[in-house]
Amino acid sequence: MLNADLPWLQGPLADALARARSHALLVQGPAGVGQLELAVKLAQSWLCEDRAAQAPACSACASCKLFASGTHPDFQLLLPEALDAKARESLGLPFEEPEAPKAGKAxxxxxxxxxxxxxxxxxxxxTSARGRAKVVVIFPAEALNGVAANALLKTLEEPAGLLRFVLASHDSAGLLPTIRSRCQPLPLGLPDRAAAxxxxAAQGVADGAGLLDATGGRPQQALDWFQAGLTDAAWQALPKRMARGEVAALTDWAPPRVIDALQRLCHDLVRRSHGQSGQFFSTAALPAVKRAAPLLAWDAELRRASRHADHPLNASLWIEALVAQARGAITAAAR
Structure with a gap:
């Protein structure tokens, strides 16, 4: 079903199939490591009609073929509208091309x-169409708004028949405690560096090591950045371009990615002000800084700006203001 298997999921999948004791699992961990893929593999395995006990799906039975075509009657994938087409395409599932938003339409x-x-x-x-389990995957689970989460609670607590749930989350703290308490947690950490x-490399990513470090060890995010046109050289040039106030360094970036990059830069500059090496950037790429206070104030500004990252009123002016803040903070920290 998946276009590209994630090799680091084999161990967590086997572990989940062996120790799952609840009808609801919560796959939780950092973004970009395969929560959705693991949740879908679990669903396929539970629905497989020809697998050994605690083994992954066979991929050859009638159920697996229906699953691969996206037409299994006992499987539901619940996603936000904004994520649906992209996520389904990444999983190899059919989807309808979304209509262009009409004027005035949300x-x-x-x-x-x-x-x-x-x-x-x-x-x-x-009733289950094929007489086995029925499985629901919800991703990202923290996208359930308050009303939706409360509507799900009773079914999550007392599922009918053979119904099973897999909730996959990048931010399980954002879930209602009553949702979390009804699920068996399944942690998913960063993959082994060599496997990532x-x-x-198999996906054709050049400078994979640099981009993997830039994303904090998250290979799916590194692939996304590479496919968006970001290179390791451009990433390593960013700190000093921000110190010079070069708005052009960020003009082609989506606003949420701008905030994310500047927060990573701020984090590494705070580390450097305390004599530590960079985590997301090489230490050589970071401007010399002496004082942390201006950087901590900048971090607070970035957290405030992140509230408007999805819908800035004027993206160009918003990015110009962020670059000006970055330059001011780096200059002040260097004194």
Missing amino acids: KPSREIKVEAVRGLLSFAQA LAWL
């Missing part, structure tokens, strides 16, 4: 709304 939501959960409840109450670099 953009696709980043939340999972109560209407989607109500549709899911109809699926949950129906081998996978990136």
